Amino acid sequence: MAETYIARSTKIAARNLGGEMMIMSAVDSTFFTLNPVATVIWQAADGKTPLSQIVSEQVCSEFEVEPEQARRDAEEFVSQLSQHGILLISDHPLSSDRPATEAP
Amino acid sequence: MSLQAEMGEKATRLGIPISVHIDVTYRCNERCDHCYLEHDDKGEMTTQEIKDLLDQLAAANVFYLTFSGGEVFMRRDFLELVEYARQLQFNVQLKTNGVMIRQREAQRLRELGVEQVQISVYSHRPEVHDAITRLPGSLKRSLEAVRFLKSQGLRVTVANVYMKVNRQDQAATQALVRELGVEYKLDPTVTPMMDGNSSVLALRVDGERLRDVFSDPRLVGNVGEFCAPPQAVDDDVMESHSCSAGHASCYINPYGEVYPCVQFPLPTGNVRRQKFLDIWQHSPQMNEVRSIKVKDLPVCSTCTHAAGCSRCPGLAYMEGNMRGPSTADCEKSYYRTGIPSANMLRKAAAAGTAPPPRLVQILPMTV
Numbered sequence: 001m002a003e004t005y006i007a008r009s010t011k012i013a014a015r016n017l018g019g020e021m022m023i024m025s026a027v028d029s030t031f032f033t034l035n036p037v038a039t040v041i042w043q044a045a046d047g048k049t050p051l052s053q054i055v056s057e058q059v060c061s062e063f064e065v066e067p068e069q070a071r072r073d074a075e076e077f078v079s080q081l082s083q084h085g086i087l088l089i090s091d092h093p094l095s096s097d098r099p100a101t102e103a104p
Numbered sequence: 105m106s107l108q109a110e111m112g113e114k115a116t117r118l119g120i121p122i123s124v125h126i127d128v129t130y131r132c133n134e135r136c137d138h139c140y141l142e143h144d145d146k147g148e149m150t151t152q153e154i155k156d157l158l159d160q161l162a163a164a165n166v167f168y169l170t171f172s173g174g175e176v177f178m179r180r181d182f183l184e185l186v187e188y189a190r191q192l193q194f195n196v197q198l199k200t201n202g203v204m205i206r207q208r209e210a211q212r213l214r215e216l217g218v219e220q221v222q223i224s225v226y227s228h229r230p231e232v233h234d235a236i237t238r239l240p241g242s243l244k245r246s247l248e249a250v251r252f253l254k255s256q257g258l259r260v261t262v263a264n265v266y267m268k269v270n271r272q273d274q275a276a277t278q279a280l281v282r283e284l285g286v287e288y289k290l291d292p293t294v295t296p297m298m299d300g301n302s303s304v305l306a307l308r309v310d311g312e313r314l315r316d317v318f319s320d321p322r323l324v325g326n327v328g329e330f331c332a333p334p335q336a337v338d339d340d341v342m343e344s345h346s347c348s349a350g351h352a353s354c355y356i357n358p359y360g361e362v363y364p365c366v367q368f369p370l371p372t373g374n375v376r377r378q379k380f381l382d383i384w385q386h387s388p389q390m391n392e393v394r395s396i397k398v399k400d401l402p403v404c405s406t407c408t409h410a411a412g413c414s415r416c417p418g419l420a421y422m423e424g425n426m427r428g429p430s431t432a433d434c435e436k437s438y439y440r441t442g443i444p445s446a447n448m449l450r451k452a453a454a455a456g457t458a459p460p461p462r463l464v465q466i467l468p469m470t471v
Contacts, residue, residue: 011217013195015167018118022111024195026217029259068326085309 006054006078006087007047007094016043027085037070038077045087047094051078058077110168115352121384122163123168123353125366128154128185128245130174130358134237135202136224138265138307140297141174148358151181153376155188157356160190160380172199172366174358190216199263202249203242210252221253222261222289224320224449227273228280250284260286264339266305266317267294278322288324293432296422298369308432314439317464331440335411342410346417350393354384364393368418370426393417396427403429407446409437437461 008014021042032041037059044054051074059070071089081087088094096098105113116120129148130141143305149157161169169189176182176198189196192386198213202223206212209426213221225246227233233243253260262281266274274290281288296302317323324330345351349365356362360376362383372390373383384390396417399405404415407429419430429447437445442463444452452459 010191012193013167013217013219013403014193015122015165017111017114017120017165017167020114024219026190026219029219033107096163 002091003050003052004075004078005047005049005090005093006041006045006051006082007090008042008045009086009088012086023085023086025084030084030086032081032084032086037065037073041074041077042081042087047088047090051075112348113350115165116348119351119385120165121161121352121354122166123170123348124166125170125172125353125355126154126157127174127355127357127366128176128182129179131178131409132173132175132201133178133203134175134242136226136237136238137236137269138267138280138294138304140295140304142297142299143174146359148179149360149376151184153360154185157360157375158185158189158192158194160375162194164381164384165294167195168197169194170197170199175204176200177204177209183209183216186213186216186218187201191220192200195219199224200249201237201242201338202246202253203239203250205249205250210249210256210258213253214256214258218258220259220261222263223253224264225250225262225277225281226264226267227270228276229273232270232273236267247280247284254284254286260284261289262286263289263291265294266290266313268309269307269312272311273318290317292317292436293416293419295367295419299381300422301443302422311435311439314436316442318436331442333441334408334437334443337410338410342397342405344398345396346398346415349417350390354390362387364390364392367416368393368421368426370418370421393426401427401429403447403450408443409434409441409445413437413445 012023013026014021014023019036019039021039023032040058040062041054044058055070055074056067058063059074060067078087078089082089112122127165130143131145133144177200186196196218197220198218199222223246225233230243234240250260250262261345264277278288292302292309294308297304319327321327349368354362354364355366356375360374362372362375364372370389372387398410404410413433415433416430417426419432420426420428423431434445434447438448438460444460449459
């Protein structure tokens with residue numbers, strides 16, 4: 001099965017507020033907060049680490065969650081954020097030095 | 105409560121400055137009658153100093169960053185600063201008169217992902233607007249900027265200041281802004297100059313005129329709710345504070361001086377000599393501001409408006425006491441609800457005059 005790679009969009013504003021990420025899309029001003037599990041995935045979204053590796057090495061090791069459940073939740077989370085342009089998804093590694101002016 | 109409001113409350117609990125306003129310059133191409141600033145450059149921060157400051161603000165978890173002035177585009181490096189701020193993932197908002205924004209600038213702001221641009225417009229008539237700004241042609245340029253920004257898909261707000269000189273144009277200005285398809289904000293607050301000079305206060309509208317604003321649903325939403333009688337004052341109110349100044353937000357001027365708010369000229373430190381977080385966390389002045397609760401306000405804690413008043417501690421400070429009343433907000437509470445504030449009653453008693461009359465009679469419903 002092909003790997004999924006995720007990278008944070010540069011068209012956002014984001015900060016970690018007491019362990020909880022808050023993110024606003026610079027495209028449509030949608031405002032999100034991420035729970036601690038989603039925050040771990042977000043922070044690990046470097047475009048180079050496969051999602052499966054993020055789930056197994058960071059989510060499952062830090063939170064008491066079954067691997068299969070964690071994978072399903074992570075895929076749903078990634079899908080939701082990608083629909084708002086907050087996360088970029090690819091089946092190959094993504095560059096981490098995308099310019100701030102990437103196309104909306 | 106909205107998600108953003110929840111985050112604001114969380115920031116206050118955690119002592120995080122979630123919102124910072126930076127004036128990058130006091131220089132301006134307009135000379136507005138009501139402006140509270142001196143426009144001479146007394147050594148504003150360099151490009152590198154501001155970038156270093158932005159690094160510190162990002163590390164301090166600042167999320168909302170407002171760039172204002174003076175006129176921000178008077179700095180040749182302004183777009184470079186915006187680009188740097190966006191690389192640090194701030195939510196960037198701008199306040200400008202728009203006179204120097206053309207298609208190219210608007211496009212660049214959109215590319216950089218600026219969240220919102222606020223442009224000042226004081227009238228729909230050039231003879232009124234340009235007389236206030238003392239810059240011929242400024243209304244035309246500002247409105248063109250609104251259109252350029254809007255055409256790029258940017259969120260634009262037009263801000264008007266309600267004064268004696270433009271009061272009669274308010275409705276037509278609002279209609280013009282609606283035609284442009286952008287948000288409109290009307291502020292009846294004229295503030296004293298930063299050096300304490302209060303001569304500009306003569307521009308404030310008479311209190312009676314505030315009622316026109318407070319009874320306009322296009323400006324305040326639900327008039328019944330907005331003008332509702334004061335809520336009960338309970339322990340939660342007594343333990344609360346007036347606003348976010350010094351709790352979750354602060355202001356930094358072009359010379360690196362840090363204040364609780366742009367409208368609260370209490371010096372707390374300078375980022376040219378100290379780290380921002382040192383000032384934010386350890387400044388005695390900042391800590392004094394955030395220690396003040398409603399119960400500590402000698403007059404306002406006795407006021408029937410304590411729960412719903414927009415009391416500005418900065419305006420109170422400029423009146424001489426940061427724990428005292430802010431007269432402008434007393435007037436707003438009075439003309440909003442018809443019930444005089446404790447401060448107004450106290451002043452009338454001290455002067456031996458009749459207290460301000462209740463403007464609205466709230467009668468119990470009879471069955």
